[in-house]
Amino acid sequence: xxxxxxxxxxxxxxxxxxxxxxxxxxxxxxxxxxxxxxxxxxxxxxxxxxxxxxxxxxxxxxxxxxxxxxxxxxxxxxxxxxxxxxxxxxxxxxxxxxxxxxxxxxxxxxxxxxxxxxxxxxxxxxxxxxxxxxxxxxxxxxxxxxxxxxxxxxxxxxxxxxxxxxxxxxxxxxxxxxxxxxxxxxxxxxxxxxxxxxxxxxxxxxxxxxxxxxxxxxxxxxxxxxxxxxxxxxxxxxxxxxxxxxxxxxxxxxxxxxxxxxxxxxxxxxxxxxxxxxxxxxxxxxxxxxxxxxxxxxxxxxxxxxxxxxxxxxxxxxxxxxxxxxxxxxxxxxxxxxxxxxxxxxxxxxxxxxxxxxxxxxxxxxxxxxxxxxxxxxxxxxxxxxxxxxxxxxxxxxxxxxxxxxxxxxxxxxxxxxxxxxxxxxxxxxxxxxxxxxxx
Amino acid sequence: xxxxxxxxxxxxxxxxxxxxxxxxxxxxxxxxxxxxxxxxxxxxxxxxxxxxxxxxxxxxxxxxxxxxxxxxxxxxxxxxxxxxxxxxxxxxxxxxxxxxxxxxxxxxxxxxxxxxxxxxxxxxxxxxxxxxxxxxx
Numbered sequence: 001x002x003x004x005x006x007x008x009x010x011x012x013x014x015x016x017x018x019x020x021x022x023x024x025x026x027x028x029x030x031x032x033x034x035x036x037x038x039x040x041x042x043x044x045x046x047x048x049x050x051x052x053x054x055x056x057x058x059x060x061x062x063x064x065x066x067x068x069x070x071x072x073x074x075x076x077x078x079x080x081x082x083x084x085x086x087x088x089x090x091x092x093x094x095x096x097x098x099x100x101x102x103x104x105x106x107x108x109x110x111x112x113x114x115x116x117x118x119x120x121x122x123x124x125x126x127x128x129x130x131x132x133x134x135x136x137x138x139x140x141x142x143x144x145x146x147x148x149x150x151x152x153x154x155x156x157x158x159x160x161x162x163x164x165x166x167x168x169x170x171x172x173x174x175x176x177x178x179x180x181x182x183x184x185x186x187x188x189x190x191x192x193x194x195x196x197x198x199x200x201x202x203x204x205x206x207x208x209x210x211x212x213x214x215x216x217x218x219x220x221x222x223x224x225x226x227x228x229x230x231x232x233x234x235x236x237x238x239x240x241x242x243x244x245x246x247x248x249x250x251x252x253x254x255x256x257x258x259x260x261x262x263x264x265x266x267x268x269x270x271x272x273x274x275x276x277x278x279x280x281x282x283x284x285x286x287x288x289x290x291x292x293x294x295x296x297x298x299x300x301x302x303x304x305x306x307x308x309x310x311x312x313x314x315x316x317x318x319x320x321x322x323x324x325x326x327x328x329x330x331x332x333x334x335x336x337x338x339x340x341x342x343x344x345x346x347x348x349x350x351x352x353x354x355x356x357x358x359x360x361x362x363x364x365x366x367x368x369x370x371x372x373x374x375x376x377x378x379x380x381x382x383x384x385x386x387x388x389x390x391x392x393x394x395x396x397x398x399x400x401x402x403x404x405x406x407x408x409x410x411x412x413x414x415x416x417x418x419x420x421x422x423x424x425x426x427x428x429x430x431x432x433x434x435x436x437x438x439x440x
Numbered sequence: 441x442x443x444x445x446x447x448x449x450x451x452x453x454x455x456x457x458x459x460x461x462x463x464x465x466x467x468x469x470x471x472x473x474x475x476x477x478x479x480x481x482x483x484x485x486x487x488x489x490x491x492x493x494x495x496x497x498x499x500x501x502x503x504x505x506x507x508x509x510x511x512x513x514x515x516x517x518x519x520x521x522x523x524x525x526x527x528x529x530x531x532x533x534x535x536x537x538x539x540x541x542x543x544x545x546x547x548x549x550x551x552x553x554x555x556x557x558x559x560x561x562x563x564x565x566x567x568x569x570x571x572x573x574x575x576x577x
Contacts, residue, residue: 170513178516178564179445182452187478189443189569190539191514192507192525199507200527207552253522256508256548300484303477303537305527307504 003075003114003130006143011296011431012325015317020293020325022149024439027281027288028400030063030274032056033232036389037268039164044098048079048163048268049108053121055272056157063274064285065155067123070274072153073130074144075114076137076160081266081390082194083165084173085110112161129153136160136392137271138339138423138431142294144275145433154277160393161270169266170194187304192255195342197305199258201427202344204308206257209361213257217245219367220261220343223380226373227387229409232397234267234389243386257344264341264385271393273400278439289403292419292434293325299428311345311427312360315352318432322353322421326434330354334415335378335402337395338432339424341385348427350379375414381407382422395422399435441520441541445565454494455479459568462560466536468495475533499558500531501538501572506550516564522547528556528572540572 012020034051044050060067091105099108100119107116114130129152133140137160144158170193174180180188206212224243227233235241243261251260274284281288299314301307306314323329330353338349347363356377358366371379382398385391399420401407411417423432448456458465466475469483471491482489506526512518524545530536542550543561555575560568 168513171515175513176515177444179447182446182448182456183479185444185446185569186452186455187539188514189446189563190525190541191443191509191512191517192539193509193511193513196507196509196525200505203507204505253508253510255525256510256522258507302535304539305537 003132005132005134010143010146012294012321013296013298015321015324017325019327022145023292023325023327024290024436025278026145026148026275026291027278028273028275028291028435029281029284029286029288030059030061030065031397031400032058032060032062032272033397034161034270036232036234036237038234038238039166040268042092042095044095046268047095047109048112048161048270049099049116049120051268051270052112052117052159052161052272055161055270056117056121056159059157059272059274062286065274068126070124070155070157071126071128072147072156073114073117073124073127074133074140074147074156074158075112075117075130076135076140077112077132078134079110079112079161079163081162081164082170083163083167083266085165086172110163117159129156136425136431137396138392138425138433141396141433142296142431145291145294148275148277154280156275157272158275159270159272162268162391164266164268195258195263196255198342198344199255200305201308201311201348203257208308211364214249215364215367216343217248218371219346219379220248220386221245222371223340223343223383223386225383226381226410227383230383230388230394231408233383233387233394234265234269235387258342261386262343264390267389267391269389269391269393271391271397273396287404289400290436290439292328292436293322294431294433295321295325296431297429301428306428311348312352314428315348318430319352319354322432322434328419328434330357332419333421334418335381335412335420337380337382337384337399337420337422339384339392339395339430340380341390341392341425343386345427346380346384349424352427353421373410373412373414378412378415381410381412392425396433403435403437441517441523443563443569444514444516445563446567446569448567451479456567458494458496459560459570462568464497464499464558464570465494466497466530468493475536477536477538497530497532501528501556502531502534503542503550503552503554503556504529504537505552508548524548524550526550538570538572542574543571544573
């Protein structure tokens with residue numbers, strides 16, 4: 001079996017597509033997470049493949065299905081947080097030989113294939129459909145929902161995992177060389193860190209609307225608070241520290257106006273879900289959470305980095321697609337779990353959605369109001385990457401668990417959890433899912 | 441600040457050759473009459489691959505935006521931290537951006553909106569690279 005990458009036709013990139021043809025007919029049921037850690041410690045049982053298997057098995061168990069009932073597997077094959085296995089570095093043969101291997105010795109260590117997973121999960125005897133959703137769980141969820149709706153699989157696992165090795169973020173490879181190839185040099189010679197582009201957009205946003213970086217503090221405090229109530233998350237598991245306003249504002253700059261905490265912390269983690277048809281999901285162990293729509297943004301900036309105008313136009317367009325396909329409006333959202341890694345673009349997603357009626361330039365003022373899980377306007381109840389480390393997964397897990405009523409101490413209490421949206425990553429370029437407690 | 445050296449490849453060779461002659465060229469689709477940067481194998485507007493050329497531009501622009509880099513991933517630049525990293529919009533087409541360290545401009549004291557002109561600075565291996573300086577009033 002050779003696993004293909006999802007074709008463009010599986011994504012809903014355009015406006016005017018109408019209600020999603022499978023609205024309410026696909027459901028998420030099971031959730032599973034592997035343990036988090038800051039970096040890989042070199043042991044077989046903690047490599048990215050091993051924690052992926054743990055996450056998948058938990059999702060299966062959580063849904064209460066027999067492994068042989070599962071006939072699909074969607075995987076995000078790239079697992080790097082920005083850390084790569086250096087060329088020429090000896091392979092970790094003890095780890096590699098602890099698992100059934102594919103042709104690529106770094107499979108399960110620095111990347112993840114569907115074939116590797118199937119070779120090491122012998123209980124999955126009936127998987128007929130495999131597919132890659134590149135990049136993020138947000139992408140893979142869109143692929144999974146569409147595949148089930150189209151009848152290509154009826155009970156499908158989806159997994160996204162991350163590896164993180166020793167060494168500093170992105171400070172390897174071409175960045176430590178004395179020269180760059182000419183094409184790459186045209187954009188990379190100036191040395192902007194990963195958050196630089198978002199920092200630029202935020203700087204322009206603050207100038208245009210008269211806002212300040214300090215106004216981010218309530219959002220950051222709220223996100224870490226929510227993250228510390230996420231037992232699967234990095235901060236809750238390893239560093240249960242609140243993030244106070246003064247802590248946030250005193251943090252060192254990375255690319256001003258983005259500081260250390262505006263950059264999500266890279267970690268090892270794995271998240272997995274079990275999706276099925278709404279019909280089959282009804283008989284599973286957990287309450288189904290129905291997919292009302294999935295939508296994608298494939299916009300690209302005109303030049304090097306998105307302008308604020310491009311960002312605002314695209315987030316508004318994305319929101320129209322989200323609402324159109326789901327047959328809902330902003331008023332139907334119980335809460336939002338849009339992406340936040342980097343924290344400084346969460347407000348772009350919020351404003352694009354028109355969440356609670358806010359418009360462009362309003363979100364930082366909105367952050368100064370009650371955005372807690374106890375209030376009427378929950379913002380990022382998952383805590384997102386700010387609250388639990390880089391995964392791009394927490395937002396989806398939280399939507400599922402909130403709508404199932406089992407988010408534990410994170411459970412929203414100021415609103416009835418009925419409809420939610422999650423997704424990302426970027427304002428230009430992302431995938432989004434609309435979740436509902438009801439199929440209607 | 442000394443940037444990493446540049447080893448032109450066949451695709452980027454005209455850009456870097458022009459820089460060594462202190463000329464700024466940007467990829468242009470003559471079918472659309474539209475500049476694009478970064479360059480690509482095809483026009484991002486019309487998709488044509490055979491209508492692209494390198495077009496000399498005026499070398500004048502405006503500071504559109506900036507950030508200050510305090511934690512740079514590029515080893516060679518780390519000794520110069522913190523430094524400005526600005527986005528320049530070209531007068532020839534404000535939709536086209538170029539990066540600049542804005543030599544001579546104090547850190548975090550960047551005059552957004554100010555007019556700039558291109559200059560050329562040597563990188564670590566002597567290849568000249570377009571940079572930008574503020575035009576005095």
